[in-house]
Amino acid sequence: MGDKIRNTAAGLAAAAASDIDEITGHRRMRRTRAADWSRRLTRETRLSVDDLIWPIFVVPGSNVLDPIEAMPGVNRMSVDKAVEAAKMAADLGIPALATFPNVEMHRRDQTGSHALEPENLINETTRAIKKAVPNIGIITDVALDPFTDHGHDGILRDGEIVNDETVRAIAAAAVHQADAGADIISPSDMMDGRIGAIRRALDAAGHHNVSIMSYATKFASACYGPYREAIGTSGLLKGDKRTYYLDPSNANEAIRDAGLDVEEGADMLMVKPGLVYLDICRALKDTFGLPTFAYQVSGEYSMIKAGEAAGYIDGERIMMEKLLAFKRAGCDGVLTYFAPEAARLIAKGQG
Incomplete structure (x- = not known):
């Protein structure tokens, strides 16, 4: 049988x-x-070193490499070390850096006034890198959160982040950043009308060729924690940022918000965070056709590193797969803390 x-x-x-x-x-x-x-x-989809933008964190002092506990493998670095990092990035073929400062607490106040100082840390970094590595692109974030004593991206008045006064401040700060040699101004504050104000201020100062990469759709995400440790705002923040960042539920609002930035003169659009908003990346690219970027933020980076350290995942393969996902979703490039590591793998033919 x-x-x-x-x-x-x-x-x-x-x-x-x-x-x-x-x-x-x-x-x-x-x-x-x-x-x-x-x-x-x-x-069908390929990842190139040309797609990588490397965010770095700078601090005062010299010969400083200060490990960020929540971001294994990432350091805060003094300006001289940032210059060395820029040289290494250029040697790897990485086209641009995005710089973020961690300034001393005594320089922070309710209005973020130190952002308006022509010789502040972010502008000092730009000048030094441009002098040593003139052909690498420099992207500067013009938000006030590294400079406020409350950790918000704007000026705090009577418990409210005031829009128009903040916009005036960041437009002035943008001009100083362009004066220092920034190639792209990238406002991340999510205030209304900021792109138009920055464009007018840059043009009035003769910076017609300085581009604006708008954080067009920056969501009130849980993925930013390690970044706030990196720039020294995690213990400062009073309340949250949902009164000006986008609600993670709202895709249509995100597209409308980006459309206003396009009308005001944005040259490029950014989605932040990246991986959990791939639908927004594709929607912005298909709707506007502008160069579109995603920011693979600190929480996304740290989750991969934690999984790798625990032996749960192959860190390199996950890293490259997620970077490729941004490209498949329509992004022209990615801001990622993995940029040097990814560039080395791509050079070995593993991209």
């Missing part, structure tokens, strides 16, 4: 196999997956 059952099963299996070509219409998708050369030949 057992042999009869086995023979019947084998016969059914053979019959089913003989019908595969009929079922598939002779189309076998695995043919192009069979060999490495054919997989490479038919690959």
